[in-house]
Amino acid sequence: DADVTQTPRNRITKTGKRIMLECSQTKGHDRMYWYRQDPGLGLRLIYYSFDVKDINKGEISDGYSVSRQAQAKFSLSLESAIPNQTALYFCATSDSGASGQWNEQFFGPGTRLTVL
Amino acid sequence: ILNVEQSPQSLHVQEGDSTNFTCSFPSSNFYALHWYRWETAKSPEALFVMTLNGDEKKKGRISATLNTKEGYSYLYIKGSQPEDSATYLCALSAGNMLTFGGGTRLMVKP
Numbered sequence: 001d002a003d004v005t006q007t008p009r010n011r012i013t014k015t016g017k018r019i020m021l022e023c024s025q026t027k028g029h030d031r032m033y034w035y036r037q038d039p040g041l042g043l044r045l046i047y048y049s050f051d052v053k054d055i056n057k058g059e060i061s062d063g064y065s066v067s068r069q070a071q072a073k074f075s076l077s078l079e080s081a082i083p084n085q086t087a088l089y090f091c092a093t094s095d096s097g098a099s100g101q102w103n104e105q106f107f108g109p110g111t112r113l114t115v116l
Numbered sequence: 117i118l119n120v121e122q123s124p125q126s127l128h129v130q131e132g133d134s135t136n137f138t139c140s141f142p143s144s145n146f147y148a149l150h151w152y153r154w155e156t157a158k159s160p161e162a163l164f165v166m167t168l169n170g171d172e173k174k175k176g177r178i179s180a181t182l183n184t185k186e187g188y189s190y191l192y193i194k195g196s197q198p199e200d201s202a203t204y205l206c207a208l209s210a211g212n213m214l215t216f217g218g219g220t221r222l223m224v225k226p
Contacts, residue, residue, distance in 0.1 A: 042122075042217050043160075043216040048213065090159070103148065103209045103214060104150065104162050105214060109158065109159050
């Protein structure tokens with residue numbers, strides 16, 4: 001079974017709809033991240049969380065919100081989706097301990113979101 | 117926001133060719149440089165993490181070098197195979213977060 005899972009894997013929605021993307025991990029990591037990927041732009045950080053009570057904005061947080069429901073779960077919400085939020089979204093985790101000192105991240109399979 | 121650049125953006129090579137591409141980053145505030153391999157429809161997977169100037173890492177036919185003083189890293193693939201076709205991402209760690217470059221998309225023709 002995959003260590004980092006994302007649901008749904010694909011979603012098509014309409015402008016103005018509220019959408020939630022979910023991420024779960026079994027790696028026991030305390031740090032979790034949400035990225036979006038657009039062609040030619042690499043991965044851009046939306047939000048990150050270093051533990052259950054910690055939420056931080058990333059480079060492109062406008063139009064998004066997150067919830068860290070538990071150490072293993074980190075959800076990304078689009079309160080009112082717009083077409084330029086059409087992208088591939090990745091969740092990632094990393095370990096804050098000695099094994100994670102260089103911040104190596106482990107990625108989920110991605111969610112492809114299309115906003116019409 | 118750190119500026120991490122990769123070149124070229126895409127690359128087409130024949131099977132058996134050796135190839136290399138570049139990741140450039142600001143040399144100040146350096147902590148670690150990561151290379152990830154991302155195959156279409158799969159998750160990005162870590163290839164290397166490099167931390168010291170002059171570091172060289174190797175995994176099979178893929179190797180990487182790091183120059184933190186001038187702010188660049190090279191990724192080399194020797195004798196490219198079709199299964200090497202993927203997007204190669206570099207990312208700069210300057211503390212608690214990674215800043216990714218735009219990636220180099222490699223396509224290896226049989």
